[in-house]
Amino acid sequence: MKTLENIKSRLLALPKDRAGRKHESRYAAFFAKSIPAKESLEKTSTVITHAALILPAPGYNDARRTIRSTIAIASRLREKLTAEPAAVLEANVESSFTRLFENADLGLKSCQTAWEMELQAKIKDWEAVAEVVAQLVRVEGARLKGAIGSIRAAKDKLPLTKKDVSKVQAELEELRDSVSKLGLQTAFGKFLRAAASPLGADLSAAHEHEVSQMIAKHKLEKVFRIRLSP
Numbered sequence: 001m002k003t004l005e006n007i008k009s010r011l012l013a014l015p016k017d018r019a020g021r022k023h024e025s026r027y028a029a030f031f032a033k034s035i036p037a038k039e040s041l042e043k044t045s046t047v048i049t050h051a052a053l054i055l056p057a058p059g060y061n062d063a064r065r066t067i068r069s070t071i072a073i074a075s076r077l078r079e080k081l082t083a084e085p086a087a088v089l090e091a092n093v094e095s096s097f098t099r100l101f102e103n104a105d106l107g108l109k110s111c112q113t114a115w116e117m118e119l120q121a122k123i124k125d126w127e128a129v130a131e132v133v134a135q136l137v138r139v140e141g142a143r144l145k146g147a148i149g150s151i152r153a154a155k156d157k158l159p160l161t162k163k164d165v166s167k168v169q170a171e172l173e174e175l176r177d178s179v180s181k182l183g184l185q186t187a188f189g190k191f192l193r194a195a196a197s198p199l200g201a202d203l204s205a206a207h208e209h210e211v212s213q214m215i216a217k218h219k220l221e222k223v224f225r226i227r228l229s230p
Helices: 002-054 058-083 085-089 091-127 130-136 138-154 162-182 187-196 209-217
Strands: none
Touching: 002 058, 002 085, 002 091, 002 162, 058 085, 058 091, 085 091, 091 138, 091 162, 130 138, 138 162, 187 209
């Protein structure tokens, strides 16, 4: 009789065991995805702290909002599942976890996009003329190219430490100093940028005294693309 009672108890427990295994499997899957999501959120928070010190950008505010939203989702999930562990099988709980994971990725991508855009804005006026300047003024031109190259490389590396911040700040200062010493913010510098653009520089700009002097000085008459009409 004891054997029969044991078999009966085991048979009655089977559905519960199957449900338990489903719960365990679902929790394990969500937990595995939660680890990289947590890492992304922590990295995003760190990046915001450091990147905003160098180059404030609206994209970091977007990332902050995403972090707050993700924390709210996680808090609601924790409360619900603490009160009702079996709810892990519900479709709306799965949707909440999916949104949490997506938000974690989105926050970091927002930071990456903002960081890249801000750094690109610092070099966009000088990239097109860097080669020409390097030929005109070799030492300072090489310095300009080096600064642009360093900042371009920094776009792919989000700042995570104070050391990273200091490095990028030094590279930006190097660019500013090089641009200043080369006089690229003068009329001739503006002419260089226009000449390097797809439209070319206006002919009247080439006739400005400062510009024409520099063109003659460096024998650049045949180098630039000039527009004869607006």
